[in-house]
Amino acid sequence: MGRTPKDTITIADVARAAEVSRATVSRVMNGRLSVAPDIAERVRAAIDRLNYRPSDLARSLSLGRTNMVALVVPDLGNPLFQQVLRGITNASGTAGYRVLVAETAEDPSAEAAIALEARRRCDALIMVAPRLPEESLLELLPEVQPVVLVNRQGPPGVSSVVVDYGRAVRIVVDHLVGLGHRRLAFLSGPPASASNLARLRALEVAEREIPGLQLVRLDCGWSIEDGYASVERVLESDVTAVVAFNDLVAFGLLARLNEVGVAVPADLSVTGMDDIGLSRFAVPSLTTVWVPQKWLGELAWQRLHAAISGAEASADGVPELRLAVRASTGPVPAERRAATGRVGWQRQGDLFELGSDSGLLARYEFGRRMPGVHAPRPYLHPVRTLGGQPLTEASPVDHRHQYGVSxxxxxxxxxxxxxxxxxxxxxxxxxxxxxxxxxxxxxxxxxxxxxxxxxxxxxxxxxxxxxxxxxxxxxxxxxxxxxxxxxxxxxxxxxxxxxxxxxxxxxxxxGIFWRLPSAESTTVLSAxxxxxxxxxxxxxFVQRRGDAVTTLLLVxxxxxxxxxxxxxxxxxxxxxxxxxxxxxxxxxxxxxxxxxxxxxxxxxxxxxxxxxxxxxxx
Incomplete structure (x- = not known):
């Protein structure tokens, strides 16, 4: 008799070959110890001889589990959610689980139905930043247990992994205030986002606690396109700095500001949130708050797996948030500050400025934002004449490591x-x-x-x-x-x-080296x-730029x-x-x-x- 193809072999075939019941074959395959050793050996020999491979679906049905978890996210295009997904996928994979991913496309009205359908197909559910109203979320959660929420605080009995976005936005505001900014715009995120509401509450507290702080709240969104479309309203708001809902919004804002000729940070400082992978490669590189994206996914899986297996849940907390200070933030433009009325040094946030009644003459930076390959060091830039003509250059294209006077x-x-x-x-x-x-x-x-x-x-x-x-x-x-x-x-x-x-x-x-900007003409004089x-x-150096002529005399x-x-x-x-x-x-x-x-x-x-x-x- 010819050999039966392996895809037609069933558990009944194995039972007949081993001369046992189908239930005995099932117990052997599931590792049960209630089968006598000699019978178990006979069953395993039959499995090998017939090259039997059980159906994953059938096995799932017999065991009452799928070894799959569902993940529901608002927007798969957001790199933050992608990194959370990566953390969940990597961590669950080591436990033999796979992940079914569903996207709600930022539609709160569809979120409950999508979550229910995903949960029916899997053993458990993770909801990342759910947009459902609080009442609707409380109705849904009992139907989808076991469940873990990410970036949304759940009721008692439901595990949550939450970043303190109120703290994150306050870190950004304090940084900008330290640079002298007092009138800021906040580009608000999705109205149903719990983390956006946390930001708004923290901004209200900041306004009460920081003298002279003015916050302009502008409805925006969560995408690059939303940030791009917000520029005209930002400029009309007459602010000196912008706090974007996330890094994607900041990217769109930076792109449009570049198109309309607004210099960042010389004219306007911009900050983001999340520190996604592309933030350091933005032009200019983006000041933002680091959020432990992949780690959020790993912790969410640990807590979900504990709920599935009945083990003790992890008590780990979310790591400390950190400000990543880069090139998109700087001091308030000189023309937006009151003149000092004399030649003298004043502290402006985390740097010092030399001013006169004509405005900014020199700014002293500490080099903390310089890349390590540039040999970080304190330096002067810009250094200007009384007429406002700049006589220093910092990190130019030809020699990135040259910074003003250092x-x-x-x-x-x-x-x-x-x-x-x-x-x-x-x-x-x-x-x-x-x-x-x-x-x-x-x-x-x-x-x-x-x-x-x-x-x-x-x-x-x-x-x-x-x-x-x-x-x-x-x-x-x-x-x-x-x-x-x-x-x-x-x-x-x-x-x-x-x-x-x-x-x-x-x-x-x-030695003491002075890097000047280029000019239409430069004449060098010497003894x-x-x-x-x-x-x-x-x-x-006698330089001409249009109608302006300047001299820098070094002695x-x-x-x-x-x-x-x-x-x-x-x-x-x-x-x-x-x-x-x-x-x-x-x-x-x-x-x-x-x-x-x-x-x-x-x-x-x-x-x-x-x-x-x-x-x-x-």
């Missing part, structure tokens, strides 16, 4: 405090994992700004301490900025190098015939060092610490660095520049 050194005991690639003899510029950090340990302000800084290598070990003094005053129809840094080798000997000292000719850069590498006590008031200078390709200059030879500091030895700058809304010739430089030298 103390940037290519090599400190092998650590880069310059950023970007390091010159390696025989290989050329090479991206190494050798980028250090300069961290401010405290700022005091009187007539000057004084910053105490520690320099760390790429392993987090301290290398130098620095006391930095920045002072501004009106001078010569413009204004004058004095920079003085005293470095101390408190932690042992220090060798300062440049690419020139490690094999690259004429690349002795490193030497060739400014590059010269020991001229001063250097000037070395004390020890004169060779000038590293560029005027083609990009514009920048600074006195070099290791022009052709390394500079060595012995333990506890001090190194003093000084630079004086005059910022003028007019052109200087060489003789006037020399006269002004002499008045600035000590």
């Amino acid at each position: 103390l940037a050194v290519a090599g400190v005991n092998g650590t880069s405090h310059w950023g970007g690639r390091t010159f390696v003899e025989g290989h050329g510029p090479t991206l190494l994992r050798n980028h250090g950090q300069q961290r401010s340990r405290g700022v005091t302000v009187d007539d000057s700004l004084i910053d105490d800084i520690v320099w760390y290598d790429e392993q987090g070990r301290p290398q130098l301490v620095e006391r930095r003094r920045l002072h501004g005053e009106l001078a010569e129809g413009g204004w004058r900025l004095d920079w003085e840094s005293v470095l101390t080798a408190r932690y042992g000997p220090v060798r300062i190098d440049s690419p020139a000292t490690t094999g690259r000719p004429k690349a002795g850069y490193g 030497a015939e060739d400014a590059y590498g010269s020991m001229s006590p001063w250097l000037a 070395q008031p004390d020890e004169i060092r060779p000038w590293f200078v560029r005027s083609t390709g990009y514009v920048g200059a600074g006195p070099a610490l290791a022009w052709s030879e390394p500079l060595d500091l012995q333990p506890n030895q001090e190194l003093s660095l000084t630079l004086t700058a005059y910022l003028l809304d007019r052109s200087l010739d060489a003789s006037e520049a020399a006269r002004l430089a002499d008045s600035g030298r000590r």
